[in-house]
Every structure is written in C-alpha cells, then in structure tokens.
Amino acid sequence: MPTDPAPLELGYSFCPNDTFIFYALQAGRIATPAPIREVLSDVQTLNDWAAAGRLPLTKISYRAYFGVMDRYVALRSGGALGRGVGPLVVARAPIDDLNGRRVASPGRLTTAELLLRLAWPDAIPVQMRFDEVMPAVERGEYGGEPLDAGLIIHESRFTYPQHGLVRVRDMGEWWEGETGLPLPLGAILVRRDLPLELQQAAQQAVRESIAYAWAHPQEAKGYIRQHALEMDDAVMQAHIDLYVNEYSEDVGDTGERAVRELHRRAVAVGALSPSDLPLFVPQ
Incomplete structure (x- = not known):
C-alpha cells in the first residue's frame, strides 16, 4: 500500500499578514503536495533557523534570504513587497x-x-x-x-x-x-534540495491559500485573532490590508526587479557576496 507523504513544516510569523495568507494551508482548505504543519515563531528566529536549513518552507526577510541563497530559493507567492509598506x-x-x-x-x-x-x-x-x-x-x-x-x-x-x-x-x-520600485520585505522560501515539482506545487498552494483568504475573509479571523496577541481588530485589519497585496499573489516582473536591485545594493555596500543563483522558483 502507498504511504501518505510526510508532513511539510512551514515556518511563519504571528503577524496578521502571515496568518491570513497561510490560514487555508494549515486548515486543510486547499490541496497541498503534502500535509502542512505550521511552525510559528518570530522573524528573527525564522531567520536563524533558515541559516541552519531547519525548515523545508519558511518565511524570512529578504535581507536574510540573500545570505542563505545557496540553501533556499524564494517562492513567487506569499511574500511581503509593496509601496507604502516600509519600516x-x-x-x-x-x-x-x-x-x-x-x-x-x-x-x-x-x-x-x-x-x-x-x-x-x-x-x-x-x-x-x-x-x-x-x-x-x-x-x-x-x-x-x-x-x-x-x-x-x-x-x-x-x-x-x-x-x-x-x-x-x-x-x-x-x-x-x-x-522607483516597490520595497521587498519578506519572502517565502523553499529548500533548493527539494524536487522542482514539489517547489512548484508549494508555490501554487500558497497562491491558492491567498485566493481562499481573500474569498473567505471572515473564516480566517479566528485564527488570525488567536495569534495577534494584544493587537486590536482595527490594527489587525490594517496590517493585512497593507502587507497582503498584488505582490503577495505573485511578485511579477516589477517585484523581481525590486528584489534584484535590493540584492545589488546590498552587495555594493559589502553586506553580502555576489550570487548568480536564481532568486525565484520558476513558474
């Protein structure tokens, strides 16, 4: 008899934009290449774990991603880029x-x-x-x-x-x-050593999870509220509205240019070494 696929651990933060995006994935509302097991933690811890390659799928800052490109590649969906979203x-x-x-x-x-x-x-x-x-x-x-x-x-x-x-x-x-470009803040990464078919299936699943959340905004609220701590509802919704946007669904050509420019400038100031590895999972 065929065995069920092993669960895939997905790391992301407690922030409303992440819990909104990944609600449908962790709740089993959409088809996934394997069962998804959520691992919630703060962004700095997720950055540290990525340096060790701990999780097969993880949220990470773009700055941290540039330091682990030998181990991970970014999904085109699920990240945080945009205009008016900067620190x-x-x-x-x-x-x-x-x-x-x-x-x-x-x-x-x-x-x-x-x-x-x-x-x-x-x-x-x-x-x-x-x-x-x-x-x-x-x-x-x-x-x-x-x-x-x-x-x-x-x-x-x-x-x-x-x-x-x-x-x-x-x-x-x-x-x-x-x-003149949107600002890249956070990316969803998948380990490069996973099969390309699995990387692309994860990318599609994240895209469908966002579409589900947009189509069923009330359904996800309990899950988002559970992890939003003392944040009031207005701030919680403002957070989602700001950080979940067209670039979350797909970075697009403009988003890709923005990520490449941030990487180029980081290399130029000596913050990291150059790399010719592909930045994103292919479509």
Whole structure:
C-alpha cells in the first residue's frame, strides 16, 4: 500500500499578514503536495533557523534570504513587497541625520537594518527584538547606553504615536524615491534540495491559500485573532490590508526587479557576496 507523504513544516510569523495568507494551508482548505504543519515563531528566529536549513518552507526577510541563497530559493507567492509598506525610523524628537547615531534595530538580518545602512552608512544599529524597539526609544536608552532613534516594523507602524514618538523617515518612501520600485520585505522560501515539482506545487498552494483568504475573509479571523496577541481588530485589519497585496499573489516582473536591485545594493555596500543563483522558483 502507498504511504501518505510526510508532513511539510512551514515556518511563519504571528503577524496578521502571515496568518491570513497561510490560514487555508494549515486548515486543510486547499490541496497541498503534502500535509502542512505550521511552525510559528518570530522573524528573527525564522531567520536563524533558515541559516541552519531547519525548515523545508519558511518565511524570512529578504535581507536574510540573500545570505542563505545557496540553501533556499524564494517562492513567487506569499511574500511581503509593496509601496507604502516600509519600516519607519522614529524618535522622541525630529532628527535630520542618523550618521553616528545609535539606532534600535529589529535584527541584523532584517531588511529594515539593510535600508538603514544604505541610507545612513555611519548609523550605529543596536539589535533587539522588534517589540522592544519602541519602549527603548521612548526611554532613550537600551542596556544602559543612550539611544537616539529606532527602526519599527509590523504593527508598530500604526501604534508609535501612542509612545510619544515622531516619524523621522519612512524607509519605504526613501527606497521608492531612490529606485522607483516597490520595497521587498519578506519572502517565502523553499529548500533548493527539494524536487522542482514539489517547489512548484508549494508555490501554487500558497497562491491558492491567498485566493481562499481573500474569498473567505471572515473564516480566517479566528485564527488570525488567536495569534495577534494584544493587537486590536482595527490594527489587525490594517496590517493585512497593507502587507497582503498584488505582490503577495505573485511578485511579477516589477517585484523581481525590486528584489534584484535590493540584492545589488546590498552587495555594493559589502553586506553580502555576489550570487548568480536564481532568486525565484520558476513558474
């Protein structure tokens, strides 16, 4: 008798855009090449796991992806790219120049920190968990050392005024002004050592999961709410509306150009080594 295929572990974050996108996959609402087993964790942990090749499918920041391209390739669907979606730099008071300033960062391998390096090469990033950034900036210190500003991501985009903070720069606007392209933030990766047929089937399954969520938005709400912690419903929905868009369904030619440009600039500033490997699973 044929045996059932082994479950595929899929890592993604607790953020509403991820739980919205992957609701149908983990709930068995659509056909998948193998049963999907969800593994939820914070983005920094997922970045670290990808460096070790732990999961066959995983969400990761594009900056972190560039460092594990020998092991993983990105799906064309399920990622976070777009316009008006970038991380924000916030502070207690307006600042014109962050060069030489200590800036809270949500992680060394985040796209946010790469953008900081591209915009202000001499800024001094101070890494911490993303949910620690706003409280640290509000205090003006972290670990007993002064802190001038912070990079905020995820739902913090919507709540930073509650901490008495002001926006210094929208890094998405900066990127779009520099390149004319949407900003790549996060990608869904599949291990390169898996068969191409399985990679393409996973890509199609993610695309269908997004289509299901768009067609049945109320059905996914309980699952999204379960993982959204203290986030109120308005912020939760704003998060989904912002980060799940046409580029989530498929990066398209414009999205591909954006990813290639981010990779090129990261190589140019010495953040990573060049690579000729394909960036995406073929259609």
